[in-house]
Amino acid sequence: MTLLTHLFGKLANAAALLLAVLVLNFCLIHLAPGDPVQVIAGEMGGASAEVIADLRAKYGLDDSLLQQLFTYLGKVAHGDFGYSYYFNQPVLGLIGQRLPASLYLALSSLLTAVVIGTLLGVVSARRPNGLLSHVVTVLSLTGYAAPIFWTGLMLLLLFGSVWPVLPVSGMADVVNPKTGFAYVRDVATHLVLPSLTLALVFIAQYSRLARVNMIDVLSADYVRTARAKGLPERVVIFKHALRNALIPIVTVVGLQFGNLFAGAVLVETVFSWPGMGRLVFDSILRRDYPTLMAVLFFSAVMVIAANIITDLVYRLVDPRIRAGAR
Secondary structure (H helix, E strand, C coil): HHHHHHHHHHHHHHHHHHHHHHHHHHHHHHHHHCCCCHHHHCCCCCCCCCHHHHHHHHHHCCCCHHHHHHHHHHHHCCCCCCCCCCCCCCCHHHHHHHHHHHHHHHHHHHHHHHHHHHHHHHHHHHCCCCHHHHHHHHHHHHHHCCHHHHHHHHHHHHHHHHCCCCCCCCCCCCCCCCCCHHHHHHHHHHHHHHHHHHHHHHHHHHHHHHHHHHHHHHHHHHHHHHHHHCCCCHHHHHHHHHHHHHHHHHHHHHHHHHHEEEEEEEHHHHHCCCHHHHHHHHHHHHHHHHHHHHHHHHHHHHHHHHHHHHHHCCCCCHHHHHHHCC
16 A cells, blocks of 8 residues: 555545534534523523524524534535634634634644653663652653643742743733734743643653653664664664654654643633633633534544644654555
8 A cells, every 4th residue: 555545545534534523513512501592692681582582593593403413514514614602703713813822832832742751751761770760750750640720820820929930821912012023932932831831741741651662772682783883872862762762652642632632721721822722611601502613623623634644754754664555
């Protein structure tokens, strides 16, 4: 099987899976307790039976569930994800406004976790019984065990009250808005705490995984041969050993992309980060069905895309997989 054929197969499976996600999201959200029309009427300070009936007709909520499902699928097929009940604007535009913020947070957290976690794992694997290895192990287990929202609140208290050197809320300074490079630096500064909060859990996992893999790889025959040839230790570690130790980490990165977005919901809520996590939180509270279904759908798209990319990277990193694909 060629790489291109493999990719087409993956895309076909992804399309079928996304259709299932659309149907499942619709059924779960519409069968859950709560009535969006009652929420809208409550925010209006109460409404008459005629107004409630008009709202149900306006949003198509007086149709049967099956009819609503087919109407929804037909609209999605044409790129229409509906109109937000609460934000009063097209859902697609709403997601377009929030998606970049979530991607900044997710990708920066992932990069931080992979780089720092792998380096910590490599350092601790060189002397598995040394003091540094034990310190990394204790810190890793602590970071993994601490709930994300608790870590976020502790950092918020530390940098908000005790050591106020970093902004603790929002994505940019709204009092003194910046432009150009100053705006980029402002966003990067606001990104530090939410990104670090989300990364800490994954740093712990990657450091443990890298440590175990490196200990295993460093005892392999080809590594002993490289050392016997007199190669510098950094060449042995980073050129010969680390590449093979990275293969399981690449797999885990793709599988954990969904967990990353789940954690982002809590982090964005704690730090008032204007991303899709906050959008999910607000949509659940207000029974905003179209927004909630669209956010869940696009989250599924990103998770599936991450898994496909991971699979392709896995084939590039591991020569045995490439040989099997040909």
